[in-house]
Amino acid sequence: MVRDLISESGFVLPEHLRTLLLSGGMDVLAAVLILIAGWTVAAWLSEWTRRALDRARRFDETLKPITVSLVRYTVLVVTVLAVLHRFGVETTSLIAVIGAAGLAVGLAIQGTLSNVAAGVMLLFLRPFRIGDYVEAAGQGGTVREIGLFTTILLSADLVYISVPNASIFGGTIINYSREPTRRINFTVGIDYSDDIAAAQKIVIGVMESDPRVLKSPKPMAPVGALGASAVEIVVRCWVPNAVYWDTLFDLQKAVKLALDGGGITIPFPQHVVTFRNGPAPASSPDIKN
Numbered sequence: 662m663v664r665d666l667i668s669e670s671g672f673v674l675p676e677h678l679r680t681l682l683l684s685g686g687m688d689v690l691a692a693v694l695i696l697i698a699g700w701t702v703a704a705w706l707s708e709w710t711r712r713a714l715d716r717a718r719r720f721d722e723t724l725k726p727i728t729v730s731l732v733r734y735t736v737l738v739v740t741v742l743a744v745l746h747r748f749g750v751e752t753t754s755l756i757a758v759i760g761a762a763g764l765a766v767g768l769a770i771q772g773t774l775s776n777v778a779a780g781v782m783l784l785f786l787r788p789f790r791i792g793d794y795v796e797a798a799g800q801g802g803t804v805r806e807i808g809l810f811t812t813i814l815l816s817a818d819l820v821y822i823s824v825p826n827a828s829i830f831g832g833t834i835i836n837y838s839r840e841p842t843r844r845i846n847f848t849v850g851i852d853y854s855d856d857i858a859a860a861q862k863i864v865i866g867v868m869e870s871d872p873r874v875l876k877s878p879k880p881m882a883p884v885g886a887l888g889a890s891a892v893e894i895v896v897r898c899w900v901p902n903a904v905y906w907d908t909l910f911d912l913q914k915a916v917k918l919a920l921d922g923g924g925i926t927i928p929f930p931q932h933v934v935t936f937r938n939g940p941a942p943a944s945s946p947d948i949k950n
Contacts, residue, residue, distance in 0.1 A: 692744045699740025707733035722791035723784065726806045773810070779830035780809045793838040798828040842875065843902045845909050849916055850891030852926040857884065860894055863923045867915045868898045873908045875899045890931040 710732045714725045784807060789795045794803050795814070800822050802814030812829055814822040837843070851860045861882040868880035880898035887893070896916060900908045920927060 695740060695744050699736060699743070703733045703736035703740070706736055723787065723807055725791075726808060727780075727784065730809070775827045776810045776825050779826035780807065780812075782830055783807055783812070783826060788834045789836045789839070793836055795837065796835040798824050798832050800824055838902060841902055842899050843905045844897065844899050845905070845912060846895065846897050847909070847913065848885050848893045848895050849920070850888060850893050850927055851920070852928045853892060855892075855925050857892060857894075859923065860920065860925045863919050863925065864894060864896055864916055867912065867919045868896070871908065871912065871915070873900050873904050874912075875901075891928050 707729050711725070711729045714728060783789075789797075789804050791804055791806070795801070797812075800814055800816075802816040802820075802822050804812065805815050806813040807826075809826075811823045811825055814824060816822055849864070851857070861884075864882040865880055868874050868882075874880055875898070878899055881895075882897070883895050885893045885895040896912065898912075917927070
C-alpha cells in the first residue's frame with residue numbers, strides 16, 4: 662500500500678528509506694500486538710490467580726489481593742520490556758536509568774512510598790487479617806483489604822473507609838477479633854434495701870444457664886461500686902469472640918427479667934433534698950434554701 666501511494670504521487674523514495682519505513686511500520690504493528698496481548702494475558706492471569714486463591718483453603722486471605730496485583734503488574738512490566746526490545750532498546754541500560762529516575766521520584770513522593778513501606782510491614786507483622794474488626798487511625802471497621810497504599814475497612818453501618826497504611830502502622834491498633842474469647846462486662850444497679858447475695862445468685866444463674874458462656878473462667882457478679890442511689894453489681898463472663906454481641910444483648914435482657922422475677926428492684930437515680938430552715942411550704946411554687 663505504501664509503495665502504491667508513493668508510485669501514484671510520482672515521487673520515488675530511495676531504497677534504504679523505503680526499507681526503513683516498512684521495517685518501522687512492522688515494528689509499530691508488532692509493538693501494538695504485543696501490548697494488546699500482554700494486557701489481555703495480565704487481566705486473564707490475574708483473574709485466574711484470584712479464583713485459584715479463592716479455592717485454596719490454606720492460603721491467607723490477607724495476601725490474596727496483593728498477590729493478584731503482583732501477578733498482573735509483573736506481566737505488564739514484561740510486556741513493556743518486550744515492546745522496548747522490539748525497537749532495539751537495551752533493557753539493561755534502561756533498567757539502570759529507570760532505577761536512577763526512580764530514586765529521584767521516590768524522594769519527591771516519599772509520603773506515598775511511606776504508605777507502601779507501611780503496607781509491607783502490615784503484611785509481614787500481621788497485626789490484623791482480613792475479616793478482623795479493628796480500630797486504627799481513628800477509624801473502626803471490618804478489614805476488607807490490605808493494599809500497598811491503603812487498607813480498606815467496612816464500618817458497622819456498611820460505610821466504605823480507605824485509610825492510608827502509614828497512618829495505621831504509625832498509630833495504635835486495637836484488634837477486637839484477634840483472640841478466640843472475649844469478656845462481657847456490664848453493670849446493673851439494685852436498691853440499697855434489696856438482698857445483695859440474692860441478686861448476685863440470680864445474675865450468676867442467668868450466666869451459667871446460657872450455653873454460650875464459658876465455664877472457665879467462671880462467671881462472676883461482684884459488687885463493683887456503691888453508687889449514689891444503687892448498689893452496682895458487675896455482670897462478668899467470657900464467651901467465644903464470634904458470639905460476643907449476640908450474647909451481650911441476650912444477657913442484658915435476661916438479667917433484667919430475672920431480677921424482676923426475683924423481686925429485686927433496679928432503682929431510678931434519686932436525690933435527697935434537705936432544707937436548713939425546715940421544709941418549704943407546700944403551697945409555695947418557689948423553693949428557697
